[in-house]
Amino acid sequence: MQTLVGWHIEMEFQEAGAHTSAVAMLRLGDGTELRARGDTSRHPSDPEQLRVGEEIAAARALNDLASQLLTKAHGEIQEVSPVPTHPLS
Template sequence: MKAAVGDRIVTASGVVGGAVRDGVVTECPHEDGSPPYRVRWSDTGEETLVYPGADTYVDTDAGPAGTAGGAEGARQGRALTWDVRITVVESGGSTTAEAMVMNGPPESLRAVGHARRAPGDPEVPLIGDEIAAGRALRRLADRLLTVAEGDVSAAVGHKAHLHR
């Protein structure tokens, strides 16, 4: 891995559900661009010394002009952030959640999930929220896979099927 000052560095979390972090290389002490790098993280603004592992890539296109190219520049990674908004409404023992992709293709992708409390169960709103949101997210995932299946079919010129 090679980097230069100004390149963007992206690191996946080492734990399930952890955040993907990105930052800018502010210092590269080796002239050949080899690690370690000093990186200013976009989420906290702090600078740390980074020894990148297999879960890290350098986006040289984001860096200074002329740094991309060669064998290292031929394989670029990507990092995207899609936000999902979940709106939960509860009324009379029934909970409805709407999950919607806010920024990212496909735009306006949404799904709804419902939960209903049994008459004899204690009233614990958080449980209804969790069930309705989980069902909305599951349906949103299914819709996203359906859209992707259509995109794959269009790209390959015949009906495609994604395993779910």
């Protein structure tokens, strides 16, 4: 029998001039909350495209979130396994 598991990621953006930041929050089934941030700045000569800034900032926040998940999983494996593991990056 398969078990369906779902996670929801909340993403918020803040824009100030040419700077865009994104904050991602993931709540796991074990109660852990992971938060990550991504930032980007538009070059002054580039056209204003808010959506593009949001996409880049979000991608950077999600990349950080992925790294945190890998570190967490690695730590949990190390707690129960006598075999040395290496964190994925």
